[in-house]
Amino acid sequence: MAPIKSLVFLLLFLPVTFQGFAQAIDSTAADSSSVNRRKLYPVIVSEAAFYLAGMSYLQFIWYKDHERVPFHFYDDTKGYQQVDKFGHAFGAYVESYIGYKLLRNAGVPKGKALLYGGTLGLVLQTPIEVYDGLYEGWGFSVPDMVANAAGSAIVVGQELLFDEQVAKYKFSFSPSSYYSQANGYLGDSHLESLFLDYNAHTYWLSVPINKLALKKTVPDWASVAVGYSANGMFGEFENRRYYRGAYLPETERYRQYLLSLDIDWTRIKTDNKLLNAIFKGMFFIKLPFPALEVNSKGQVKGHWLYY
Structure with missing residues (x-):
C-alpha cells in the first residue's frame, strides 16, 4: 500500500504533537517518580479521540466506494523504488516519538512509556494494513508492516541504546x-x-x-x-x-x-x-x-x- 492513508493519519495526528509539547515543555516532569495525571489524561483522551476519528475516516470515507472482499495479501516490495516504505517508517516513527515523549513528560516511567508510547506508530498503522487486506484494489502488505515496525523500532531502539533520540x-x-x-x-x-x-x-x-x-x-x-x-x-x-x-x-x-x-x-x-x-x-x-x-x-x- 502506498503511504497515502498513513500521511493522512499523520496530518490528523500532528495537532496532538503541538498541543502536547506546548503543555509539556518542562522536561523535569520526565524524571519525576510520580505520574502527573493532569498531563497524562489529556494525552490519553486526545490519542483515543484521534484513533477513533482515523478509524471512522477509513471505514466511512476512504473505503466507501470499494467492495469488501475476503482478506488477501499484496506484495508491493518493489513499488515506487521503496520510497513508500520510507514513508511508512516515517509515519510510524513520528507517531511513536510523539507518544513516547508525551508519556515521559507526564511522568510515566521509561519502560512503560516505551511500551505504550514507543510502539504507538505500529499500533496506529496496523489497522490500516488490515483494512487494506479486506477491500478490493488494496491488500495486506507484509513489507508495509515491516516498515511500520521499523519506524517504531528506531524510537524504541535509540532510547534503549542511547537514552535519547x-x-x-x-x-x-x-x-x-x-x-x-x-x-x-x-x-x-x-x-x-x-x-x-x-x-x-x-x-x-x-x-x-x-x-x-x-x-x-x-x-x-x-x-x-x-x-x-x-x-x-x-x-x-x-x-x-x-x-x-x-x-x-x-x-x-x-x-x-x-x-x-x-x-x-x-x-x-x-x-x-x-x-x-x-x-x-x-x-x-x-x-x-x-x-x-x-x-x-x-x-x-x-x-x-x-x-
Missing part, C-alpha cells in the same frame, strides 16, 4: 518537475501531490555533528543528514504512458542518495516557552540546505539548496 527521522517535500507533466496523475493540486507524487518526497536520518565527532566542535543543534529519494516515477512498479486522454512523457526511474546539513530543533536552547514548544514540534522537519547527490544513473550532483 540521537538520529532524527525527517521528511522534506518539494513539488517535482514531473507534477506539471502528469496531466493530474500526480495530483490536481500541490496539496494532492503531497500524497500522490513520490518523486517529491525525501526521507532523512539527521545526526548532530558533535555526536559523530564524539566531542563538542560546533553548536549542539548543527547536524548532518543522509537522505533517500527517487525520481522518474509515473506509476507504482512501472510508468504509465496514458492518463486522462493524454500521453505521459517517457522517463527513467532512478534512485537518489543525498548528503546534506541540517538543524536539530530539539537541541536549540531558549527560555521562550512558545519558541521552545515550536522547536520541539518541528523535530521531523528537514530544512533546505546545500546537498550532494549520488544517483543510480551514475551521476554525482551538487545542489545549492535541496528540499
Whole structure:
C-alpha cells in the first residue's frame, strides 16, 4: 500500500504533537517518580479521540466506494523504488516519538512509556494494513508492516541504546518537475501531490555533528543528514504512458542518495516557552540546505539548496 492513508493519519495526528509539547515543555516532569495525571489524561483522551476519528475516516470515507472482499495479501516490495516504505517508517516513527515523549513528560516511567508510547506508530498503522487486506484494489502488505515496525523500532531502539533520540527521522517535500507533466496523475493540486507524487518526497536520518565527532566542535543543534529519494516515477512498479486522454512523457526511474546539513530543533536552547514548544514540534522537519547527490544513473550532483 502506498503511504497515502498513513500521511493522512499523520496530518490528523500532528495537532496532538503541538498541543502536547506546548503543555509539556518542562522536561523535569520526565524524571519525576510520580505520574502527573493532569498531563497524562489529556494525552490519553486526545490519542483515543484521534484513533477513533482515523478509524471512522477509513471505514466511512476512504473505503466507501470499494467492495469488501475476503482478506488477501499484496506484495508491493518493489513499488515506487521503496520510497513508500520510507514513508511508512516515517509515519510510524513520528507517531511513536510523539507518544513516547508525551508519556515521559507526564511522568510515566521509561519502560512503560516505551511500551505504550514507543510502539504507538505500529499500533496506529496496523489497522490500516488490515483494512487494506479486506477491500478490493488494496491488500495486506507484509513489507508495509515491516516498515511500520521499523519506524517504531528506531524510537524504541535509540532510547534503549542511547537514552535519547540521537538520529532524527525527517521528511522534506518539494513539488517535482514531473507534477506539471502528469496531466493530474500526480495530483490536481500541490496539496494532492503531497500524497500522490513520490518523486517529491525525501526521507532523512539527521545526526548532530558533535555526536559523530564524539566531542563538542560546533553548536549542539548543527547536524548532518543522509537522505533517500527517487525520481522518474509515473506509476507504482512501472510508468504509465496514458492518463486522462493524454500521453505521459517517457522517463527513467532512478534512485537518489543525498548528503546534506541540517538543524536539530530539539537541541536549540531558549527560555521562550512558545519558541521552545515550536522547536520541539518541528523535530521531523528537514530544512533546505546545500546537498550532494549520488544517483543510480551514475551521476554525482551538487545542489545549492535541496528540499
